[in-house]
Each structure stands twice: as structure tokens, then as C-alpha cells.
Amino acid sequence: MRWGQVHIAATGVWLPGRRSAEEAVRSGRYDAEEHAANRIVSVAAADTEPDGGPSAPEMAVRAARVALERAGEAARRVSTVYHSHLWFQGAELWAPASYVAEHTVGSDVPAFGLQQSCNAGVASIELAAGRLGTADAALLTTADRFTGPSFDRWRCERGLVYGDGGTALVLSATGGLARLLSTATRVDNSLEPVSRAARLADDPRAVETPLDLAAGADAYTRAHGNMRQIAQRMAEVADASVRDALTDADTTMSGIDRVVLVSTGRSRMRWQLELQLGVPEKISNWELSGTVGHLGAGDHFAGLDHLVESRQVQAGDRVLLVGGGTGYSCSSAVLEITGSAPAPQGD
Incomplete structure (x- = not known):
């Protein structure tokens, strides 16, 4: 799909403190052979933060606020929110996208959850661009917190280690740091x-x-x-x-x-x-x-x-x-x- 007047107005990220991969190997949580192949130095882990750290949607809100501040005038024109995630967002039968929208751009902005696994961030750019009006902006967020006992960040999948954090991007029809x-x-x-x-x-x-x-x-x-x-x-x-x-x-x-x-x-x-x-x-x-x-x-x-x-x-x-x-x-x-x-x- 070719795009004309679609721009990345700004990005924002909120990441917690880090957990050492070497320490995870020494403690038996991370396989030594996987570590040698992956060369991961550390991972972002929410439980390194005071009071146990924020939930996934709270991390999305923190990242979104950074992106919106950087986006300047485009932040006032956000007409849609897309929130993407892989894992549990803190409550069952709940709409975390609505939480993100309420705490960033307001109560009357439509918010949609997108679950296309690790592809969802890039996919949300394509989806939001297709909905973008000539004077609109869209807020795209992602967030996950990969913690136990249901999730083992070090051993869930071969070839990578899962990290926690929130990210955001403001898509705009009227300029910014990059053109799509x-x-x-x-x-x-x-x-x-x-x-x-x-x-x-x-x-x-x-x-x-x-x-x-x-x-x-x-x-x-x-x-x-x-x-x-x-x-x-x-x-x-x-x-x-x-x-x-x-x-x-x-x-x-x-x-x-x-x-x-x-x-x-x-x-x-x-x-x-x-x-x-x-x-x-x-x-x-x-x-x-x-x-x-x-x-x-x-x-x-x-x-x-x-x-x-x-x-x-x-x-x-x-x-x-x-x-x-x-x-x-x-x-x-x-x-x-x-x-x-x-x-x-x-x-």
C-alpha cells in the first residue's frame, strides 16, 4: 500500500529497570547455551521498579504521554487509539485500550485493542493509516508485562527473552519526524x-x-x-x-x-x-x-x-x-x- 500524506509525528517509550542475563544464568533461570547464542545482556523488567512496578496498561499510558508531548499540535487531533499487546493486561473481560485512551486523550476518543502477536505494532500503523482523515491523528500504543507464575520470560521461547515496557507512536496527516x-x-x-x-x-x-x-x-x-x-x-x-x-x-x-x-x-x-x-x-x-x-x-x-x-x-x-x-x-x-x-x- 502506497501512502501519501501520512506521517509519524512522534514516538514515546517507557521502560523499567533491567535484569541481568548473566545473573539469570547463574541462578538457573536462564539456559547457559541459550545465553551464549542469544548474547542478551539484560532485559527490561517491571518488578525492578519501586512497589513492584506499573501494570502493562499503565506503562502504555506513560509511553503515550511522552509521545503526545513530543507530537505538539498533532496530539490535539487524535481521533483514534489502537492498543496492542500479547499477554495479560491486569484484568479479565476488560478493555485496556479504553483505559489507555481515557488516561491520555479523553473519554470520547474511540479505542480499539489489537492482538496480532509480535506483528501488532507495525500492523497498527497500516490499520490506523487507512482510517486517518486529512486533519486527524492516531495514537498507537503497545505494552506487556511478562511475569510469573504463568509466564517465564527466560524460558518461554528459544532464541529470545521477553522484556517489559510500554511504547507509543502518534500517526498524523500533517507532518512530523518521518513520512510513511x-x-x-x-x-x-x-x-x-x-x-x-x-x-x-x-x-x-x-x-x-x-x-x-x-x-x-x-x-x-x-x-x-x-x-x-x-x-x-x-x-x-x-x-x-x-x-x-x-x-x-x-x-x-x-x-x-x-x-x-x-x-x-x-x-x-x-x-x-x-x-x-x-x-x-x-x-x-x-x-x-x-x-x-x-x-x-x-x-x-x-x-x-x-x-x-x-x-x-x-x-x-x-x-x-x-x-x-x-x-x-x-x-x-x-x-x-x-x-x-x-x-x-x-x-
Whole structure:
């Protein structure tokens, strides 16, 4: 999809303190071989904060307030909120998106929850852009808190470690720090059982052991083929998404200056960068990923925020965001940096 007057007005991130990966290995919580392959230094963990730290929606609100302050005048024109997450948001049968909207942009702004796993952040850009009016803005947020006993951040999935945090992005029709050139989404719904396995239950409390995506994937491969074949099918979906986004942006990979991927461990990320995309690690979001972990749907907003705030991009640079989430779906977006976010305006 080609986009005309759609812009990233601002980004915002709120991350808690860090837990050391080496300490997790020493205490037996993290597998030493996984640590050696992943090269994760630390992960963002909400329970490092005073009083146990904020809930996931509270982290989204904190990130959103940063983004809205940076967005200046665009913050006054927010007409829609999209909130994305993977894990428990603090209460059952509840609408966390409405909580985020109420505590950021007000009671009368429609708010929608989006659950497309780790792909939801990039997917929300495409969805919100399609709804954006000629003078509108949209607030996109993500947040998760991956804590026990139902979730083991260190062992849930091979190849990455889960981190806590909130992220936000303000999409605007009237300018900002980057212009949205294109988006593209491709899916293969036949791959949804890879993460589901046999964990269906009538009551969430009936699942007594922590979520184990690695075991689920192993069970699926025993029944349906080897993991290499499954990974190849996922790679084909991602390849198609990236190819479509680049074509619609009238560019190629050689025209991309920075790439932001799902924050996996180093070995998996290098495979995606070097073998799949054909670009070096140095233009990726690994610098941030290795210190905060996988932020669920928030890796891309956090990665873009880090590039802008650390001045690693400048006007004219093109940034490729590549999502990917269980289901299986992949959304890609091409942005062109146009300058700094507008300065906050006084009341």
C-alpha cells in the first residue's frame, strides 16, 4: 500500500529497570547455551521498579504521554487509539485500550485493542493509516508485562527473552519526524497451530504450567514436519511482505539506511538480517534489543524511538520496519525521516 500524506509525528517509550542475563544464568533461570547464542545482556523488567512496578496498561499510558508531548499540535487531533499487546493486561473481560485512551486523550476518543502477536505494532500503523482523515491523528500504543507464575520470560521461547515496557507512536496527516511511504501485510493462517499446540482449555486457570512456546513448536513439528520447513514458510511470508513494501515505496534494500526487526536474540536476528535481507547487523536495532529484550508488539516503536533519540538517523534516511507474529502474519513499513518531531506547544 502506497501512502501519501501520512506521517509519524512522534514516538514515546517507557521502560523499567533491567535484569541481568548473566545473573539469570547463574541462578538457573536462564539456559547457559541459550545465553551464549542469544548474547542478551539484560532485559527490561517491571518488578525492578519501586512497589513492584506499573501494570502493562499503565506503562502504555506513560509511553503515550511522552509521545503526545513530543507530537505538539498533532496530539490535539487524535481521533483514534489502537492498543496492542500479547499477554495479560491486569484484568479479565476488560478493555485496556479504553483505559489507555481515557488516561491520555479523553473519554470520547474511540479505542480499539489489537492482538496480532509480535506483528501488532507495525500492523497498527497500516490499520490506523487507512482510517486517518486529512486533519486527524492516531495514537498507537503497545505494552506487556511478562511475569510469573504463568509466564517465564527466560524460558518461554528459544532464541529470545521477553522484556517489559510500554511504547507509543502518534500517526498524523500533517507532518512530523518521518513520512510513511508504504506498508504491506502478508499472512499464512495455516501456521497458527505452531504456537497453539495442545494448550486449548475451557478456563485459563486450567493451564497450570507456565506458557512454553518452545514445547508447542516441538509438538507441531513432530506432527507436521521439521522446523526448517516451517521456518522457510515463515520466511516466505516475510519476504513477500518486505518485497511489496519496498516496491510500493519505489526503493530496494540498497536504498534502506536502517532496519528495525522483532527483537530476538543475536543469532536469530543475524540470520534475518544477513541471510534473509542481505544487510549488516550494524544498521539494525540490535544495540537496543540486546539490553531490553523482546517487548512483545513494541519492538518497532521502541527501535524507531531509539534511532531518533540517539540521532542515528537524519533527514532523508529510509527506515524499514519488519514485523512478524504467530498466526502467522508479517507487516512491513518503509519510512522516510523528514526531521525532528514538532516542539511541544503551550496550552
